[in-house]
Amino acid sequence: MLARTLFVMTLIFAGFLAGAVRAESFLVVKTVDRADAEQVEVMTPEQLRALQADILEETKLSSKAMALARDEWAKDAANTKSFPNGAIHRRSATPVGPPFDDQAKAEEKRARMTERAAANLADAQDKFEKNMRARYDTEHRREKIAEMAARETERNNFEDKARKIYDAQLTQLKTPAPGTGGAPAAPKAP
Numbered sequence: 001m002l003a004r005t006l007f008v009m010t011l012i013f014a015g016f017l018a019g020a021v022r023a024e025s026f027l028v029v030k031t032v033d034r035a036d037a038e039q040v041e042v043m044t045p046e047q048l049r050a051l052q053a054d055i056l057e058e059t060k061l062s063s064k065a066m067a068l069a070r071d072e073w074a075k076d077a078a079n080t081k082s083f084p085n086g087a088i089h090r091r092s093a094t095p096v097g098p099p100f101d102d103q104a105k106a107e108e109k110r111a112r113m114t115e116r117a118a119a120n121l122a123d124a125q126d127k128f129e130k131n132m133r134a135r136y137d138t139e140h141r142r143e144k145i146a147e148m149a150a151r152e153t154e155r156n157n158f159e160d161k162a163r164k165i166y167d168a169q170l171t172q173l174k175t176p177a178p179g180t181g182g183a184p185a186a187p188k189a190p
Contacts, residue, residue, distance in 0.1 A: 025099035026106035028113070034163050036089040040096070040113045042106045051093045058091065058170060065170040072165055087159035088166050 027048055031039050043051070066085065073083040096113070100106040132145060 025101060026103045027099050028096045028106050028109045030094050030096050030113075032089065032092045034089050034091060034167070035087075035159075038117070040110045040117075042103065042110050045099070048093060048095065055091050055093060057174065061170060061173045062090070065166055065173055068169040068173075069162070069166040072169065073162065081158065084159055084162045087162050 027043050029041050029043050029048055070083045073079050
């Protein structure tokens with residue numbers, strides 16, 4: 001089943017690259033950002049190609065941006081922990097299904113997919129909360145839940161800070177230096 005799905009997606013993607021999709025077609029595209037959060041968007045094939053080109057450029061610059069972000073992270077005395085490399089995920093954009101001739105149909109599919117994902121997330125959260133209530137029913141255990149929530153919030157803030165530093169370094173690498181005629185800016189010397 002997985003091989004079949006990959007084969008179909010490869011054929012669809014090859015059709016996009018070959019220009020087989022008409023200009024007035026619309027695609028439902030699943031995008032994943034650096035925080036590993038998924039979104040579903042409607043795009044034209046041209047918009048998808050531009051987004052994928054941007055992602056490819058970022059991929060080429062990612063190791064350099066990661067090194068610069070680690071250096072900047074180390075300079076800040078407030079950062080007592082090491083740089084969280086695992087907090088920064090690679091962006092992706094994948095078309096879902098065939099192209100639509102009508103934007104309204106593509107929007108309907110996007111809405112269905114978004115509703116389904118929200119329902120699945122709500123179900124998972126309900127199961128988690130029910131499990132936690134069953135496991136931690138005493139006052140002492142409720143305090144443990146509060147501690148776990150505080151640690152999770154701290155970790156999320158920590159990872160968000162790292163992603164912002166990485167994004168700033170990546171943007172700096174992608175931005176042409178003034179007077180160089182479009183060449184990427186040279187990284188700052190430490």
